[in-house]
Amino acid sequence: LNIREIAKRAKVSTATVSRTVNGTPSVDPKLARRVWKVVNQLGYYPNTHARGLVSGRSRTFGIIVSEITNPFFPEIVQSFENIAVQHNYEILLTSTINDPERMKLAVRRMIERRVDGVAVMTFGMEEALTSDPHLRSTPLVFVDQSPDDERSSHLHIDYLHGIRQAIAHLASLSHTRIAFVSGPLNLPSARERHQAFLTAMREQAIRVQPEFVVEGDHTMEGGMRALQHLAAHFPHRVLRPTAVLCSNDMTAIGVMRQAYELGLNIPRDLSVIGFDDIRLARFLIPPLTTVQMSQTRLAELAFHALLSAADPSDDTPAPEHRLETCLIYRRSTGPAPK
């Protein structure tokens, strides 16, 4: 069931069918109606492969995330898809489970599919992408940093603002023994958060104890290990941190879970603050105080960056490539125990 079949039945040329289906204005309404009737009647759907072959474009964007099973990402994917649908774009998803090989493969497959752009939401620009000569012709959008390339852009996230608020909040609650569980430090975005923590602590004139900053991996298991480690390291309760800031919410969940294991009450014995504000955060027990980084907004920014690069005819004005963060007060923080 192809365009020729429709043309024959509607007694017009294939060109007219094509024009009708694509909404070219210069078609006689009479003919158009005739064509649409046949199209609907027969249930004709144009073949995307043929379209893509001739146009060179696919109306498809790739989106690469590090771990779809981390609740932070589904929100992004959902928002990205919502906008994509609105703009009649398709999405090709890849969850790389943090495997560079997998990442490379994903890129290759996306190139083969001739995607019109790809959003790389891995929070750390992998070289796999910058090295591939093919990508030089495909619009790419990264988070935090991008290769120095005409077609690539990146979203700038202001981690500092929210983290500054978090530390100020803790300080106002009289906490001075503040720990930080970072993400994997080979990840640029994790490094930025770490830096922001250091900066904010300095601003509040609170000493950073080296043993209080431990490297996590942005997973719940990592969060559990981190607090376990912290607790084991300081047998004397009075020397332990009274608050811990986590590089993401999953880590915070792990920390809270380990606190439960240790018989520590949150926030009475320990205050914890997360980062991301995943939807789940408000449903934790107690509800998690966390730094919000809007996943919806992030997806929107990424999509529009891609769209304006892929389809210059699009009139939507490009929004700022900038994302703010801010603290959301909930119940996992409280006054420092003395």
Place this chain on the structure above:
Amino acid sequence: LNIREIAKRAKVSTATVSRTVNGTPSVDPKLARRVWKVVNQLGYYPNTHARGLVSGRSRTFGIIVSEITNPFFPEIVQSFENIAVQHNYEILLTSTINDPERMKLAVRRMIERRVDGVAVMTFGMEEALTSDPHLRSTPLVFVDQSPDDERSSHLHIDYLHGIRQAIAHLASLSHTRIAFVSGPLNLPSARERHQAFLTAMREQAIRVQPEFVVEGDHTMEGGMRALQHLAAHFPHRVLRPTAVLCSNDMTAIGVMRQAYELGLNIPRDLSVIGFDDIRLARFLIPPLTTVQMSQTRLAELAFHALLSAADPSDDTPAPEHRLETCLIYRRSTGPAPK
């Protein structure tokens, strides 16, 4: 950079390049090497659209989920993708956010993309799919039930087994006032779980109080509302349920959260059991006792059902289209308070 360019540089015909790239055995190793060299050197990637156009197949499977932001689904998607990558298939994801219109649109887009099959993981066969005449030529796999169609198949899930265990577990803990928070009852899979609850209760000879079964919607908010409702309905504590079985884990999270709000301790004052065993379940406070339905296994079954329909040449033997469930004991259940 197309096949002709490669052919020219390798001084062979385009046919030979095609054969080489596709691993057709009848190519002189000498020529093959020459071709590969050029291919790699220039970084040539065959154009999928052209391939799809001529072959009529796309090596792409669609996967439709109800809500990617429900942590149950990312696990499925990740597993599905893992297998897809292994088999050199691509996936087109759609999260319908339970909107039938959206579902319809998704199907349409997938047809246009000429997917080789689609896994409909919405746990309730929408008519949108059965009505579309086009789908009659595309392999489809559903959960729980499928239209009576040659190309469609479905995965049978044995809800009863796990739920039976759950109720038996509660009974052994002396609970008799057991509530059930169902999913949306227009969803076949939610209805099946509900039925399984009724059956299991009958088997244990425990009376089902009508006011103890409340309809939820498989969200955390729904879980909160459900317990709120239950509590409001029974001002006298002694009349309240001492245990609640939830139709999915998200609901259980909501229930636990509301219990916290109400000052109820779990499991001392209230036992709760979930369903699905999402990864998060073991990280909840307390860790959630729940009925496990393997997301990985589900994805595998779905993929293989599709694969064997789409590519009969594939030799992998089709696994059973059947999925068991079983109870995982954790710490959200305890003896009934008296």
Place this chain on the structure above:
DNA sequence: ATGAAAGCGCTAACAC
């Protein structure tokens, strides 16, 4: 074993 050429379904340039 290799090459020449037809054609997959569609769009766009061009002619009318």
Place this chain on the structure above:
DNA sequence: GTGTTAGCGCTTTCAT
């Protein structure tokens, strides 16, 4: 405003 037609990049007969 509509039709004719030449490809888009690839696979696949069919010759050789």
